[in-house]
Amino acid sequence: xxxxxxxxxxxxxKEFFHIIHDPRSLLIVILLxxxxxxxxxxxxxxxxxxxxxxxxxxxxxxQSKEIIRNFEGSEMFHVFGISTRTEDIHQAFLEQKxxxxxxxxxDVNDLQLIVDGSDPNYASLIKxxxxxxxxxxxxxxxxxxxxxxxxxxxxKSSYFFVPGLIALILVMISALLTSISITREKENGTLEQLxxxxxxxxxxxxxxxxxxxxxxxxxxxxxxxxxxILFDVVFVGNAIAFTILSFVYVCTALSFGLxxxxxxxxxxxxxxxxxxxxxxxxxxxxxxxxxxxxMPWLIRLISWIVPAKYYLKIARGLMIKGNNLGELxxxxxxxxxxxxxLLSIAWNRFAKQMRELK
Amino acid sequence: MRRLISLIKKEFIQIFRDRYMVVLIVxxxxxxxxxxxxxxxxxxxxxxxxxxxxxxxRLSRELILRFSRxxxxxxxxxxxxxxxxxxxxxxxxxxxxxxxxxNFGKDFVLNKSPQLETIFDAVxxxxxxxxxxxxxxxxxxxxxxxxxxxxxxxxxERIWYNEDLKPYQYMVPGTVAILVTVISMLFSSMALVKEKEMGTLEQLxxxxxxxxxLLAGKLIPILILSLAEFxxxxxxxxxxxxxxxxxxxxxxxxxxTLYLFTTLGLGVSISVISQTQQQALFFTWFFxxxxxxxxxxxxxxxxxxxxxxxxxxxxxxxxxxxxxREVFQKGNQIKYLLRYIVPLIIYGGVVFxxxxxxxxxxxx
Numbered sequence: 001x002x003x004x005x006x007x008x009x010x011x012x013x014k015e016f017f018h019i020i021h022d023p024r025s026l027l028i029v030i031l032l033x034x035x036x037x038x039x040x041x042x043x044x045x046x047x048x049x050x051x052x053x054x055x056x057x058x059x060x061x062x063q064s065k066e067i068i069r070n071f072e073g074s075e076m077f078h079v080f081g082i083s084t085r086t087e088d089i090h091q092a093f094l095e096q097k098x099x100x101x102x103x104x105x106x107d108v109n110d111l112q113l114i115v116d117g118s119d120p121n122y123a124s125l126i127k128x129x130x131x132x133x134x135x136x137x138x139x140x141x142x143x144x145x146x147x148x149x150x151x152x153x154x155x156k157s158s159y160f161f162v163p164g165l166i167a168l169i170l171v172m173i174s175a176l177l178t179s180i181s182i183t184r185e186k187e188n189g190t191l192e193q194l195x196x197x198x199x200x201x202x203x204x205x206x207x208x209x210x211x212x213x214x215x216x217x218x219x220x221x222x223x224x225x226x227x228x229i230l231f232d233v234v235f236v237g238n239a240i241a242f243t244i245l246s247f248v249y250v251c252t253a254l255s256f257g258l259x260x261x262x263x264x265x266x267x268x269x270x271x272x273x274x275x276x277x278x279x280x281x282x283x284x285x286x287x288x289x290x291x292x293x294x295m296p297w298l299i300r301l302i303s304w305i306v307p308a309k310y311y312l313k314i315a316r317g318l319m320i321k322g323n324n325l326g327e328l329x330x331x332x333x334x335x336x337x338x339x340x341x342l343l344s345i346a347w348n349r350f351a352k353q354m355r356e357l358k
Numbered sequence: 359m360r361r362l363i364s365l366i367k368k369e370f371i372q373i374f375r376d377r378y379m380v381v382l383i384v385x386x387x388x389x390x391x392x393x394x395x396x397x398x399x400x401x402x403x404x405x406x407x408x409x410x411x412x413x414x415x416r417l418s419r420e421l422i423l424r425f426s427r428x429x430x431x432x433x434x435x436x437x438x439x440x441x442x443x444x445x446x447x448x449x450x451x452x453x454x455x456x457x458x459x460x461n462f463g464k465d466f467v468l469n470k471s472p473q474l475e476t477i478f479d480a481v482x483x484x485x486x487x488x489x490x491x492x493x494x495x496x497x498x499x500x501x502x503x504x505x506x507x508x509x510x511x512x513x514x515e516r517i518w519y520n521e522d523l524k525p526y527q528y529m530v531p532g533t534v535a536i537l538v539t540v541i542s543m544l545f546s547s548m549a550l551v552k553e554k555e556m557g558t559l560e561q562l563x564x565x566x567x568x569x570x571x572l573l574a575g576k577l578i579p580i581l582i583l584s585l586a587e588f589x590x591x592x593x594x595x596x597x598x599x600x601x602x603x604x605x606x607x608x609x610x611x612x613x614x615t616l617y618l619f620t621t622l623g624l625g626v627s628i629s630v631i632s633q634t635q636q637q638a639l640f641f642t643w644f645f646x647x648x649x650x651x652x653x654x655x656x657x658x659x660x661x662x663x664x665x666x667x668x669x670x671x672x673x674x675x676x677x678x679x680x681x682x683r684e685v686f687q688k689g690n691q692i693k694y695l696l697r698y699i700v701p702l703i704i705y706g707g708v709v710f711x712x713x714x715x716x717x718x719x720x721x722x
Contacts (some may be wrong), residue, residue, distance in 0.1 A: 025637050032644045043652055043666040050660045093518065094694050096684075099660075111513045117520035118687035120528050122658040124401060128491055131513060135494070142501035143466065144473045145494060150447055152480035160482050176643060180636055187556070267635045268548050269379055275540060275643060276386055279650075284397040289656055291485050293432070293453075294403040299396050313450060320481050321448060 007199055011207025015181070019211055029177065030219060033169045037162075037223045041231045044161040049075060051126055054082035054092060054101040063108040067134070071102075076129055089114060100126050151320050158231040163315035164288040166223055167308045170246070171253040172278045174216040178257030179274035180267045181208055182350065187266050195358060201351040205343065209254055216250040217243075237318030241325040245318070248335045249311040253278075255342035256307070262349035282308040310334045361567055365575030373579065383583070387537055387591040394533040395526035395599050402488040404432045408452040410440045415463030421500050425456070430492045447479045454478045454489055466504070519604070519687045527602070530595035531682040532655040537591055539675055540646055542584040542618050546625025547638045549576040550717070555634055573717055577622050584618055585611065604689030613681050613695075616702055620674040623709035630716045649675035674705050 019026060053071060057064045071077045082088060084103055092098040093116045100123075103112040113130055117123040152159040185191045194204065224242075227233055235242075257274060264270035283289060285299065286308035292300055303309050310331035317323035325332075374380055407425060411418050426433040434452055435442075443455030457475040465472035476493055478486040520527050553559040562572060588611075595601045624645060632638035651657070652666070653675040659667060670676045677698040684690035684698075692699070 022634070025634065025640075028637055028640050032640055036644065036647060039648065039666075039669070040651055043662050043669070044657060045663055045666075048661055090518075094688060094690055096694070112516065113513050114516045114518055117517035117523060118528065118683050119654075119658065120517075120520050120523040120525050121398075122660070123517055123520070124523055125658070127515060127517070128488065132491060134513060135498070142469075142471060142505050143497050144471050145497060146473055146475045147490060148475065148477045149480035149486065150444070150477060152483055155480055155483035155487065157483055159480075160484065172643065172647070176639060180639065184636070265376070265378055267639075268544075268552070269376070269382065271548075271635070271639045271642075272379075272382055272386070272540075272544060275544065275639075275646065276390065279647065280390060280393060283650075283656070284394060287482075290398065291402075291405070291453075291482060293405060294401065296396055299393075316481050317450070323448070327449060 003200060003202060007203045008207045008210070011199070011204055012210040015208055016211040019215065029173065029215070030222070033173050033219050033223055034226060036169055037165055037226055038230065040165050041158065041162060041227065044165075045157050047157070048125055048129055051077050051100065051129065052080065052098045053077045053130070054080045054089070054098040055104065056082050056084045056101065057104045058084065058106050059104050059108045061108065064104045067104065067108070071133060074133060077133070093118075099123075100130060102130065156233075158233050159320050160316075162227040162231050162233045163319055164286075164312060166220065166227060166315055167249075167286065167311045168279075168282050168288060169223055170216065170220050170250060171256075171282055171308055171311070172275075173219055174212065174250050174253035175257035175260070175274045175278045176271070177212050177215065178209065178254045179260040179264070179270040181212075182258065182261035183264050183267045183270045191354075192357060195354065201354055202347050205258060205347050205350060209251070209258060209343075212254050212257075213247070213250060216254060217247060220246050220250060233319060235319050236322035238324060241328070242315075242318045244325070245311075245314045245328060245332055245335075248332055248339065249307065249314070252307045252335045252339045252342065255339050255346060258346040259342045259349075262346045262353065281306045285309065286312050288312060305338075307335055307338055362571045362575055365567065365571060366578050369575060369579040373583070383541075383587070384590070387534075387587050388594055390533050390537055391530055391591045391594045392598055394529050395595065398525040398529045401523070402430045402485060402492060405430055405485065405489050405492075406434045406451075406453045407431050408443050408446050408455045409433055409436045410438065410443060410455065410457045411436055412438060412440070412460045413458050413462040414438075417463035417466055417504065418458045420504075421458065421497070424496050424500055425493075428492065428496055430489070443477055447477065452479075453485070454493075456493070466501075469505070524599075526595070526599045528683065528687065529655075530591070530599060530601050531686045532653075532679055534588055534591045534595070535653070535655070535675060535679050535682055536646075536650050538584045538588050538614065538618065539621050539649060539678075541587050542580055542621040543625040543628070543642050543645060544639075545580045545583065546577060546622045547628040547632070547642050548635060549580070550626065550629035551632050551635050551638045554629075569717065570714070573626070573714060577626070580622065580625075581615070581618055585614065588614055601686075603686055605685035606689075609692065610682070610685050613685070613699065613702075614678075616699070616706060617674065617678040617681075619706035619710050620702065623706065623711075623713040624674075626713035626717055627709065630713065630718075649673050652676065653679045655679050671701070674702060677702050677705075 055068055055071065057068060068079065072079045080098060082092060082098065082101055089101050098116070100113060100115040103114070105111065111134070113127065115123045115126050149155065228235055260270050260273050264273060285303040285306045288308065292303050292309070313331050314328050317328055409422055409425065411422060422433065422436060425431050440457050443452070443457070446452040447455065455477040459473055459475070462472045474497060476490070478489065480486045517523055553562065628638050628641040632641060652670045652673050654670070659670050659676065662670065680698045681695055684695055
C-alpha cells in the first residue's frame with residue numbers, strides 16, 4: 001500500500017480534535033510554559049550582591065582602613081567585623097552569617113581570604129569578586145587594558161538566559177506532548193482498532209506529529225513575544241529564519257517524544273524518560289548554564305547529540321548576534337539529521353509493534 | 359493493618375512487575391549522578407582567543423605564550439589582521455580577541471603603559487566577565503614580572519570545606535535532591551490519576567479499604583522507593599567521584615523523609631486536580647522545573663532579585679538543598695539548620711494535610 005496523504009490528514013484531524021476536545025489540558029499546556037518563562041526570566045537576572053564578608057584588621061593603619069572602606073562602599077558586599085580565631089570563623093560559617101573572611105595581617109600586604117566552599121559555584125564567584133575589588137585598588141597601570149563588549153555591551157543576563165529558556169521550555173513541552181500520545185493509545189487499547197484500518201505506520205506517525213507541530217510553534221511564539229516584551233531582549237536577526245529554524249527544532253523535540261512513546265509500555269514510563277532526558281541534558285549539556293568548552297572532553301562529546309546545543313546557537317545567533325540562515329546551516333543540518341533518525345526509529349519500532357499485535 | 363500491608367505489597371508487585379520500569383529506576387540515578395557530577399564546572403576553561411599581534415616583539419610573543427599556557431584559554435589563531443576578530447566572534451569561531459598594538463614592547467620598556475585592546479563576545483556575559491578577570495590577571499602578572507616591581511597586594515586564598523572547589527562535591531548531593539523530588543512527585547501524582555483514568559478506582563471503592571489506608575498504601579512504597587534512590591545515588595557519588603560526607607547519614611535520612619512529606623503531598627494534590635495522566639505530567643513538570651531552578655543549586659539565591667528571593671522561600675526544595683549542603687559539606691548541627699527545618703515541617707504539614715483532606719475515595 002502506498003503512502004497516502006489523505007490518511008495522514010485524517011489522523012492529524014483526529015489528533016487535533018483530541019487536543020481541543022480537552023480545553024483544560026490545552027490551557028495547562030499553554031499557560032504553564034508562559035508562567036515559567038515569566039518566573040525564570042526574572043529569577044535568572046543574576047548580579048552578584050549581598051556577599052557577607054567578615055574582615056579582621058590586624059594592621060590598623062591607613063592602608064588597611066582604605067581596603068575596608070573600599071569593601072564597605074561596594075554594593076556587592078556587606079562588611080562585618082570578626083576575630084582572627086579559626087573557631088570564630090568556623091562558627092560564623094556554620095551559622096551561615098558570613099560567606100567569606102578577609103584577614104589583614106600586621107603587614108597590609110599579607111592578606112588572607114577564607115571562603116566558605118560548601119557551595120563551590122558561589123565560592124568561586126566570591127573569590128573572584130573579592131580579588132577584583134582588591135585589584136581595583138592597585139594603581140600599577142603598567143598595561144592599560146581596554147575592553148570592548150560585542151553584542152551585549154551592558155552584559156545583561158537576560159540576553160543570555162531568555163534564548164536558553166526558550167530552548168529549554170520548547171524542547172520539554174514538545175517532547176512531553178508526544179511522549180504519551182502513542183502510549184496512551186496502547187494503554188487504552190485503542191491501538192488495536194487501527195489494525196483493522198488500512199492505515200500505514202508511517203502515516204500514523206506523521207499524522208500524530210502534525211497537530212503538535214502547530215501547538216508547539218504557537219507556544220514557542222508566545223514565549224518569544226513575552227521574552228521580548230518583558231525582558232527587553234533584542235531581536236536583531238531575521239524573523240523568518242527564526243521561524244524556520246524553530247520549526248526544525250520543534251520537529252526534533254516532537255520526534256524525540258514520539259520515539260519515547262514507541263519504546264515505552266505505559267504513560268508512566270514515557271513521562272519518566274521524557275522528563276529526565278529532556279531536562280537534564282538541556283540544562284547541563286547545551287551551554288545553557290555553563291559554556292561547554294569548560295567541560296571535560298567526554299561531556300563535550302556527549303553534547304553533540306543534545307539538540308538544545310544547536311538550537312541555543314540558533315536562538316542566540318538570530319536574536320542577539322544577527323546571524324543569517326547561511327551561517328546557521330550547520331546547526332540546522334544537525335537538527336534535521338536528528339529528526340530523521342528519531343522518526344525512523346519511531347516508525348520502525350511502531351511498525352514492529354503493529355506486526356506483533358497482529 | 360493487614361489491609362494496609364496487602365495494599366503496599368500490591369503496589370510493590372505492580373512496580374517490580376514492570377521490568378522496564380525497574381531498569382529505569384536503577385539506571386536514572388546512576389546516569390544523573392555521573393552526568394551532573396562531570397558536567398558542572400565553576401571555572402573557565404578553553405575559552406577561545408584570537409590574538410592579533412601587530413607588534414611582533416619579544417615581549418608580545420612572551421605575553422602570547424602566557425595566554426597559550428593558561429588553562430583558562432585556548433589560543434586558536436595569531437594573526438596581523440585585526441578585522442578578523444569581529445568576524446570570528448560573529449561566526450561563533452572565537453570567544454574573544456586581543457589586539458597587541460604596534461610598539462607594545464617598546465612602550466612597555468619605556469614605562470608608557472601601552473594599551474591592550476580586548477574584544478569579547480558578550481552574549482554569555484558571565485563567561486565574558488570571568489575571561490576579563492583572567493586576562494587582567496595574566497597581563498598583570500606579566501607586567502609585574504617584566505617590569506620587576508613589587509606587586510602591591512598578595513592575597514593568600516583558602517577555601518574551607520572544599521579545598522579544591524570540586525564542583526561535584528556539591529552537585530552530587532544536589533542531584534540527589536532533584537532525583538528524589540522527581541521520583542516522589544511523579545509516582546505519587548500518577549498513583550491516583552492512573553486508577554482514575556483506567557477505571558480501576560471503581561474497584562477500589564467497593565472494597566472495605568479506608569481512605570487513609572488507600573493513601574498510605576500508595577505513598578509508603580513511593581517513600582521507600584525514593585529513599586532507596588537517595589542511597590543508590592549517594593553510593594554512586596562516593597564510588598565514582600569519591601565525595602566525602604561530613605555529617606551523619608542518620609540526620610540526612612530523617613530530614614529527607616521530612617522533605618518527602620512535602621513532595622508526596624504535592625504529588626497527591628496534583629493527582630486530585632488532574633483528570634488525565636497528561637495533565638498530571640504537566641503539573642509535575644512545572645513544579646520540578648520551578649523547584650530545581652529556584653533551589654539555589656544552579657544559581658546562588660543571594661544573587662536573585664529581592665522579589666524572586668521571596669518566591670524561593672515558597673520553594674521546599676530550596677530548604678532541602680540548603681540542608682543537603684550544610685550537612686553534607688560542613689557536617690552542620692541541627693541547631694543551625696532550624697531555619698530550614700522549621701519551614702519544611704510547616705510546609706510538609708500544610709501540603710500533606712491539604713492533600714489528605716482533598717483526596718476523596720469516590721468518583722465525581
